[in-house]
Amino acid sequence: MTGRHVKQPLQQELMMLQKAYRIDGMALSEIVAISEEAARLRAAGHDVLALSTGEPDFPTPAHICDAAHKAMQAGQTRYPPTAGTAALRSAIAGKAGVAPAEVIVSTGAKQVLSNIFLATLNPGDEVIVPAPYWTSYSDIVALSGGDSVILPCGAEAGFKMSPEQLEAAITPRTRWVLLNSPSNPTGAVYSAAELAALGAVLARHPHVWIASDEIYDLICYAPFTSFREACPDLADRTIVINGVSKAHAMTGWRIGWGIAPAELVKAMIAVQGQITSGACSISQAAALEAVTGDQAHIAERLAAFRDRRDFVVQALNTIPGVTCPEPDGAFYVFPSCEAVLGQRTPDGTLLETDADFCTYVLAATGLAIVPGRAFGLPGHFRLSYAYARADLEDGCARLNRAVQGLISNQRTAS
Template identity: 60%
Template sequence: MLDSPEFHRAARIRGLEISEIVQISERAAARKALGHDVVALSTGEPDFPTPEAVIAAAHKAATDGKTRYTPTLGTAELRAAIAADAKARPDQVIVSCGAKQVIANAMLATLEAGDEVVMPAPFWTSYADIVRMAGGSPVIVSCAMADGFKLTPAALEAALTPRTRWLMLNAPSNPSGAIYSPAELSALEAVLLRHPQVWVLSDEIYEHLNFIPFHRLADVAPDLRGRLLTVNGVSKAWSMTGWRIGWGIGPVDLIRAMGAVQGQVTSGACSIAQAAATAALTGGTEVLDVRRDAMRARRDLVVSALDAMPGIECAAPDGAFYVFPRITGAMQAQGHATDAAFCDWLLAEHDLALVPGRAFGLPGHLRLSFAYAESELQTGLDRLARALNGDT
């Protein structure tokens, strides 16, 4: 038998692995399969069901025969609904298989080798890997807890170079929940107007999960619209993670370039899922208001409990469904040099799955998702408290 040739990864994905969030979730699932009573507060997936009206729309689309290929940029109905909501035109919209594909399309369509992408840390873990895969270089700007984990104009100015192609903003933020005020966005706009080569990607996927007023960048900074890509979708607010529908809104030339990438990778997104997303966008916000109130109660429960634990400092997030507490004191008290070692210990010894801050570019913290029932959150918080107090 001939020996198989040695496998070589392409240079563009050397060092690229499944995200640490997914790895932790898979490890937690493996422990559960072995009989351990694991509490996993590690994933960003709301526990609410997809709204009934959305499911009904999907069922009707299927029975009506809307099961064929869709246009690469999305169905006319969904693009129109997105455009109406964003005060844009349908030709400025691309629909993709989730918001992650929108971001990948944009980076693959625009980055040359060595182009720089500024990303405030903490940032969603996939940002940096997508940029590297597209040939770009992430420029990570640490944002202090004292600044609300938000990018300041001075820090942005210092990070920009002639090689900067994009700034990635995410608000409400994963993992910190930070939301920028109109004044803060205008201050960043003033910096960007001095650097016309820099495009802006505004990831607003958690837009409707806000506990203080949220303002879209496109509305606050209209002078940036000619180089702004807004990313959004139905996954988080409408509990439609598995439907895989996200979208981008931006200048027509950018949208066409992103469509060229998508057309050679996946073509158009699922027809049934697009019908469901159209129903979500056009069906009113009452269900979102109820779920936001539930998330606020969960947030308050988690923040109050964490603030009472030794070595943990936790600020209440303004949006999304995560807290991102500083844990350096707890790490030191338990003899762990890194946040990753601390989280490994929690899973191995206390059957509690959380995500270390290093996964988001800012070590010394951890992310806890409160997109779970209060009973499950309380169990997880009790386990963390016992671990920090040395109880078994």
């Protein structure tokens, strides 16, 4: 009897989970949540098309898969070095013109970002993040104890941060500025001159480091310039983040890397060693082939992405109330839906936000897209064109039907 009375309060205490303050307000990425909801609806028999995820529909090239197979057969299945295999680090370093000690290989670019901020941020430290931004940026900063300073950069600015904005945002607490070119979600690309202008500001603030996420560098329709190339004098406080996921269609292989001063790389290795250790040895063998092997698929797939972009931009700009700028890179468009907000759906629901609009589109036509609020810039939505042309045609037609439904309802109401 006594044992039961003691055990019951203990069970109740264990059931009351106390979450860490660092994850207050943190949840599953809205991109992932929408994609998973679309998958759930599809599994339940609904006609759902998701254009919400940034994952190329192309397969991983055969020669890259062959390299992984050969690595397995050769016994490369043991623990790899924490910082990455010597062969892959050397290959990345050679292409970047740095020493292997200035390269860290991680389980995807997201882990590189996590390593950076876990290794360098203390409570109250600030990271400048231009918006719109990839959804995980602000959460990774928060998880690392830092504060994101969000700078809205609208369509009128080409979705790019100006030197004046950057200068005004820097404080004694600023530790990093986080750039992303080509951008997710907008496809915006900073020119060499624009990067140099930002670099001129940062040169006056030696306490600020630069994290340049260039994961889409090979999916670019305009001339691409790395921040390190545009601002070589800032290389001693710059890290470039990249990987094989996007250009080589290797999202599931989970390999990314950082190119940075050796001092920062050592600090990131210390973090990575306590979280995952080295990235998958077989994936690193595949990534080595992606970096050093036949690159013919890059140009072929870039041409396909360009054709898809041109189709989607033209199709969306014919939809009343939707304005779609033409992106210079990546495989996303970030149109404005502000002109359709304030209208009511056929069932009487008022569309007040971009999230309301995306919810309506999914319910009305089965098309899953991501609201701009997920990227820090409401009034827009993101549509990925990393999908087959037939899916893109279907998706644009569904979006048009949804908007036409609003127009018809407005006419009926008036």
